[in-house]
Amino acid sequence: MTINNYNITSADIKPVYIIMTYIFDGSLQGLLTAVFEYFERKPGETMLKSTEMFQPQAFAESFTVITDATKADRVWAGLQKKLKKEWLRKFYCSYLSEVSEAYNHLFQFSIYIFKHAAGAESNYGNEHVIALSKYAKSVEREKHRMEAFIRFQKTGDGIFYAGIDPDFNVLPLISNHFKNRYADQQWVIYDLKRKYGLHYNLTSVEEITISFTNGINKQNPASILMDESEALYATLWKDYFKSANIVARKNTKLHVQHVPKRYWKYLTEKEIL
Amino acid sequence: MFDRIREKLNILADAAKYDVSCSSSGGTRKNDNKGLGNSHTSGICHTYTEDGRCVSLLKILLTNHCIYDCLFCVSRKSNDIKRAAFTVDEVVELTMNFYRRNYIEGLFLSSGIFKNADFTMERLLLVVKKLRLEQNYNGYIHLKTIPGASDELIKEAGLYADRMSINLEMPTEAGLKLLAPEKSHADVIKPLDFVQKQITQFSADKKLIKHIPKFVPAGQSTQMVIGATPESDKDIMYTANAFYNNFSLKRVYYSGYVPISNDTRMPILGTQPPLLRENRLYQTDWLMRFYGFKVQEILNDANPNLDIDIDPKLSWAIRNMQHFPVDINTADYKMILRIPGIGVMSAKKIVQARKFGKLRIDQLKKIGVAYNRAKHFIICLDSPYQLKDYQGTQIKAFILAESKSKYLKTDNNQMILF
Numbered sequence: 001m002t003i004n005n006y007n008i009t010s011a012d013i014k015p016v017y018i019i020m021t022y023i024f025d026g027s028l029q030g031l032l033t034a035v036f037e038y039f040e041r042k043p044g045e046t047m048l049k050s051t052e053m054f055q056p057q058a059f060a061e062s063f064t065v066i067t068d069a070t071k072a073d074r075v076w077a078g079l080q081k082k083l084k085k086e087w088l089r090k091f092y093c094s095y096l097s098e099v100s101e102a103y104n105h106l107f108q109f110s111i112y113i114f115k116h117a118a119g120a121e122s123n124y125g126n127e128h129v130i131a132l133s134k135y136a137k138s139v140e141r142e143k144h145r146m147e148a149f150i151r152f153q154k155t156g157d158g159i160f161y162a163g164i165d166p167d168f169n170v171l172p173l174i175s176n177h178f179k180n181r182y183a184d185q186q187w188v189i190y191d192l193k194r195k196y197g198l199h200y201n202l203t204s205v206e207e208i209t210i211s212f213t214n215g216i217n218k219q220n221p222a223s224i225l226m227d228e229s230e231a232l233y234a235t236l237w238k239d240y241f242k243s244a245n246i247v248a249r250k251n252t253k254l255h256v257q258h259v260p261k262r263y264w265k266y267l268t269e270k271e272i273l
Numbered sequence: 274m275f276d277r278i279r280e281k282l283n284i285l286a287d288a289a290k291y292d293v294s295c296s297s298s299g300g301t302r303k304n305d306n307k308g309l310g311n312s313h314t315s316g317i318c319h320t321y322t323e324d325g326r327c328v329s330l331l332k333i334l335l336t337n338h339c340i341y342d343c344l345f346c347v348s349r350k351s352n353d354i355k356r357a358a359f360t361v362d363e364v365v366e367l368t369m370n371f372y373r374r375n376y377i378e379g380l381f382l383s384s385g386i387f388k389n390a391d392f393t394m395e396r397l398l399l400v401v402k403k404l405r406l407e408q409n410y411n412g413y414i415h416l417k418t419i420p421g422a423s424d425e426l427i428k429e430a431g432l433y434a435d436r437m438s439i440n441l442e443m444p445t446e447a448g449l450k451l452l453a454p455e456k457s458h459a460d461v462i463k464p465l466d467f468v469q470k471q472i473t474q475f476s477a478d479k480k481l482i483k484h485i486p487k488f489v490p491a492g493q494s495t496q497m498v499i500g501a502t503p504e505s506d507k508d509i510m511y512t513a514n515a516f517y518n519n520f521s522l523k524r525v526y527y528s529g530y531v532p533i534s535n536d537t538r539m540p541i542l543g544t545q546p547p548l549l550r551e552n553r554l555y556q557t558d559w560l561m562r563f564y565g566f567k568v569q570e571i572l573n574d575a576n577p578n579l580d581i582d583i584d585p586k587l588s589w590a591i592r593n594m595q596h597f598p599v600d601i602n603t604a605d606y607k608m609i610l611r612i613p614g615i616g617v618m619s620a621k622k623i624v625q626a627r628k629f630g631k632l633r634i635d636q637l638k639k640i641g642v643a644y645n646r647a648k649h650f651i652i653c654l655d656s657p658y659q660l661k662d663y664q665g666t667q668i669k670a671f672i673l674a675e676s677k678s679k680y681l682k683t684d685n686n687q688m689i690l691f
């Protein structure tokens with residue numbers, strides 16, 4: 001047989017190794033359901049992708065996971081039995097990274113955990129264990145940064161407002177911190193990228209969406225609405241930031257390392273006077 | 274009114290900034306009364322100054338009026354500067370409003386000494402009481418103990434503050450006497466000791482009686498100024514070590530002297546602050562507190578000063594090559610901690626991971642080991658066979674050559690931990 005002048009002999013035709021691809025809807029429940037289906041169907045080597053990322057390929061088979069709360073709960077309960085709190089947290093954080101490869105690592109990690117005796121998660125020689133540690137670390141860092149860099153502005157109706165656009169979906173992680181700390185003031189933290197926010201109403205934290213009027217600056221939504229003391233304290237804070245600096249020790253590189261430029265837009269002290 | 278408060282803040286923040294302690298950690302106060310604030314056990318840096326230091330507390334003096342004349346201090350009596358004083362309410366308002374906007378973790382309040390020690394301490398006490406009792410404020414408070422204040426005032430303040438500190442200022446008594454003849458280390462030791470005894474007493478009582486109030490729950494700290502007087506690194510770290518041991522201090526801070534006067538008893542204006550030396554002292558402090566090193570192993574009569582070109586952990590390893598190479602797959606955790614290029618986190622991961630099989634180079638790298646540095650000191654499963662034993666000095670040359678480019682590019686004052 002001759003195609004395009006190349007001679008192909010039977011020796012060149014190797015068996016195609018087909019990898020199964022599971023497709024899920026991007027939700028945590030969906031991901032956990034996928035793990036359930038894997039053990040139910042035993043498809044051999046399998047990749048997990050979200051609907052968004054999935055592109056049909058030749059030599060690949062795929063299966064669409066239908067999210068199922070009961071199946072998801074069973075998998076989660078199974079993980080709870082095998083993993084300590086710290087690792088359940090890493091698992092959840094990796095999911096909140098919203099990185100598409102993280103979804104597959106979570107899937108493979110779960111399979112690995114269920115196939116091995118308790119304690120397998122401390123095998124830092126395993127690529128999925130390392131991957132989850134890394135995702136969780138980045139997400140926790142972003143969480144920590146938001147707790148540090150959020151700056152509330154007091155609005156005319158007494159609510160403390162902050163607009164943010166974090167790299168990862170960290171609102172679920174920071175909610176408790178702000179609730180416990182700012183228990184005696186109403187506040188709103190709004191994720192401008194994911195278009196939802198948290199509102200604390202002095203009793204509980206509720207998820208909200210805000211429809212902004214066109215043209216409004218969302219980071220700094222309407223100077224007209226601000227409390228009259230807002231400008232005073234913002235100015236005092238900027239002054240303080242300048243006074244605290246020791247010019248003889250100037251170290252811009254270190255400064256930027258700690259406060260990467262992409263966060264400057266949050267910071268009152270970085271606004272130009 | 275607006276301008277007045279701005280001016281005060283500028284003066285009193287400026288005068289307070291040389292106290293390097295920024296830590297807001299170790300607090301355990303919860304927001305139980307639905308008031309404002311709590312303390313985060315590990316503390317949060319809300320921003321960083323342009324010199325790269327953490328800003329977590331509103332650090333101010335109540336006043337910069339002072340009856341003393343310590344040569345190393347901007348607030349000294351003989352210095353010709355603007356003076357100001359906050360009212361108690363002004364400090365309370367500033368703290369509350371900064372805290373509500375998530376600018377800060379809390380307040381660091383210190384003061385020059387006006388009239389006398391007790392008069393000053395009383396004012397400080399008024400501020401913290403008002404915050405805690407009237408404003409339901411549960412955020413962090415770091416309060417300076419005023420040397421010479423009465424035990425009753427110090428004891429009461431300890432019920433509201435999370436941390437208290439009092440500065441040694443100079444690492445040795447002789448150094449202190451040179452620059453502040455009116456002061457002595459004894460003035461510092463007495464309140465440190467008093468507060469420490471109270472902390473012990475309160476926690477003993479707490480075991481018996483449940484609802485005992487907290488007393489300085491985040492412990493005490495102190496600060497030494499480095500490079501204003503001619504002490505060796507050994508003098509400095511032996512003093513630090515003694516204070517850690519005798520008063521269970523949470524932290525000792527080392528502050529590179531930033532020249533503020535032309536008095537010839539100290540480095541004059543325009544002299545660079547000794548930032549690299551400060552960094553090496555902090556590294557030594559970490560080795561003592563988290564890596565199981567005894568201060569005598571790092572500094573002794575044969576080595577009274579730290580190397581400037583390499584960090585103290587590497588320096589120790591090179592002087593003690595008889596302990597190396599260490600087998601990653603069998604050695605004690607304690608010994609793994611001592612390997613240059615391996616930090617606490619990596620050491621812990623190594624000890625866990627090796628239970629699943631002997632570790633290889635690529636796994637060590639993934640775990641976070643700085644392999645290029647560590648390779649001179651370790652053996653793992655696939656370590657290349659070494660024909661000859663290198664001398665410590667040769668290894669130092671290798672590591673320096675390798676990190677030369679990086680080392681030259683980083684500013685001297687960057688904090689690099691192993």
Ligand code: SF4
Pocket residue numbers: 339340341342343346347348349350384385386
């Ligand atoms: S007593 Fe304190 S404030 Fe006064 S001059 Fe000495 S160090 Fe400065």
